[in-house]
Amino acid sequence: AQSVTQLGSHVSVSEGALVLLRCNYSSSVPPYLFWYVQYPNQGLQLLLKYTSAATLVKGINGFEAEFKKSETSFHLTKPSAHMSDAAEYFCAVSDSGGTSYGKLTFGQGTILTVHP
Amino acid sequence: EAGVAQSPRYKIIEKRQSVAFWCNPISGHATLYWYQQILGQGPKLLIQFQNNGVVDDSQLPKDRFSAERLKGVDSTLKIQPAKLEDSAVYLCASSFRKQETQYFGPGTRLLVL
Numbered sequence: 001a002q003s004v005t006q007l008g009s010h011v012s013v014s015e016g017a018l019v020l021l022r023c024n025y026s027s028s029v030p031p032y033l034f035w036y037v038q039y040p041n042q043g044l045q046l047l048l049k050y051t052s053a054a055t056l057v058k059g060i061n062g063f064e065a066e067f068k069k070s071e072t073s074f075h076l077t078k079p080s081a082h083m084s085d086a087a088e089y090f091c092a093v094s095d096s097g098g099t100s101y102g103k104l105t106f107g108q109g110t111i112l113t114v115h116p
Numbered sequence: 117e118a119g120v121a122q123s124p125r126y127k128i129i130e131k132r133q134s135v136a137f138w139c140n141p142i143s144g145h146a147t148l149y150w151y152q153q154i155l156g157q158g159p160k161l162l163i164q165f166q167n168n169g170v171v172d173d174s175q176l177p178k179d180r181f182s183a184e185r186l187k188g189v190d191s192t193l194k195i196q197p198a199k200l201e202d203s204a205v206y207l208c209a210s211s212f213r214k215q216e217t218q219y220f221g222p223g224t225r226l227l228v229l
Binding site for chain 2: 004009032036041043045049090092102103104105106107108109
């Protein structure tokens, strides 16, 4: 069975500071990994995804994430936070095959606050 | 390209009443998903359709929840009767194929009193 753990339900950073949102996963088969962002009263928007190509994945809005198999992690980073980055971020895992192919399992989310 | 459309955006009902949500996926997307997002939690898949057939409904509370996807396009999700614990945001998503990127609608926020 798949699972995702996001460490820290709330993260607060200053504008211009490094953003680091942590995600660890558990999967019995090689995973596909995703980060989604959710702004208030909106649906989820894909930031980036890992599908077994390059381990460092670049996404939209300056975000990137690195797949580390040995640590079962897929942490999301951005070098310099902007006020517009304030939102809730979700890490998700999907099987790359088998009966659960295409099914997303989400973490509980991390709310990012950016203060001036 | 139009995104995933959902209606209504908000709904308030009394417990034991029934409610229905509607979703129109992105044109040409064969796979459609319904998720339940309870406050403070990540979305949880309720049901997945491939065209008009059900692929996965293992987490759908079938005693009260039902869903259909007519002609492989629009979909409706129904709750009857509603319970207090059904208060959540119901998200619809679609993808071109099963493992392609899922695109989410804005969601329907349900409050059961």
